[in-house]
Amino acid sequence: MVRESFEASIQSLKEDVVEMMERVEDLLVKSVDSLLNKDINLARQVIELDDSIDEMQNDIEEKTIELIALQQPMAKDLRIIFSIAKIITDIERAGDFCVNIAKETIKIGNEAHIKPLVDIPKMREIILDMLRNSKISFINENSKLAYRVGREDELIDNLYKDIYTEILMMIHSDSKNINQGTKLLFVGRYLERMADHITNICERIIYIVDGDNVEIN
Template identity: 40%
Template sequence: MTIRHNYDQELEQLRQGLLKMGNAVDGAIDDAVTSLAKQDIEQARRVMDFDDVIDQMEIDIEDKCMVLIARQQPMARDLRVISTGLKITTDLERMGDHAYDIAKIALSMANQPLIKPLVDIPRMAQMSQRMLKDSLEAYTTLDIALAEQVCLNDDEVDNIYHQVFRELLTYMMEDPKTISQATQLIFVARYLERIADHATNIAEWTIYLVTGQRLRKK
């Protein structure tokens, strides 16, 4: 009983570590998009500096997973818990990278008047962050229905991305002076679309954790 109890505690610590990393990534995404909308140089730099913290969280979680595998030699569902943790931390780290990329663009655009008010990009960010939070909630509670809803929500983010792309392409065609900034904003929208994809991955890994079946979004 004591050995199993200690093992369960270590698995809970793994889960808590993933949630802590997820909260950190969520904050980085929010700060990155805010720094872009407000053209806040210092906030953009803080996001970029914070990426090292997120990277270290990934390393710490990976190390913990490796130790658990080596020491406990888990089977069946326990192995899925650990392997899912490894997959989720990779998705979270990549989300953090995209927040860094957005902050880097915000920094480069800080002294330029925006060619248009930012409406859809912050909306994409909010939706992507909601997907991240819901995917982590689904992982925490083993809620397959919520995980499946996250997967469905990805289509809406994709639709907004295509809308933003078309709109910014029109700006570039009508005024070549907007090409540089419009291209940067398209990259931002693309990063947010990828963040939503990673949230979907987390939801899919949660479904795998519960069912043992790999399901890919159509």
């Protein structure tokens, strides 16, 4: 009976983690949409919505502490609990980067974009795919899928390099591009960092399933 209660608590924790991931997916969509459409109200909404992700992180942390204090977790149970505590930190940081994108959007305001925003939406779609598949690998304890998702970080790194090179050339050719160009570089960097945190999540999933500490990239 005690074991059944413990397993139910673990399952509840996992469901909370999945919900956090889904909230970050929503923030990512909205934050990049706000930039593409110069939608300042949507950008402000992203900043407000992030508070709920922070609250979820605090709630999950409290639950993990209670589980360790009140139950007697076995080896794999401890792996899951400690990994969840690390996973939610990475999810929360990913949410923070969405907020940072929204803040850059607000700074750019209604200015005409200095270039067509092509690579940033591409980065978003890959990261959304990474988020969704890392969620599936977490739910199904699929370490092979987690490893494959983590490897997609290289696609994001390459796209960020393209953005970096293109915008630096634009800034070099016309100093009027410095202000917005710098902000777009920040956006690209925030997306690149999001992918890094998802890769961290994938590494924690592999640890939960296989007990192996791996560095995917």
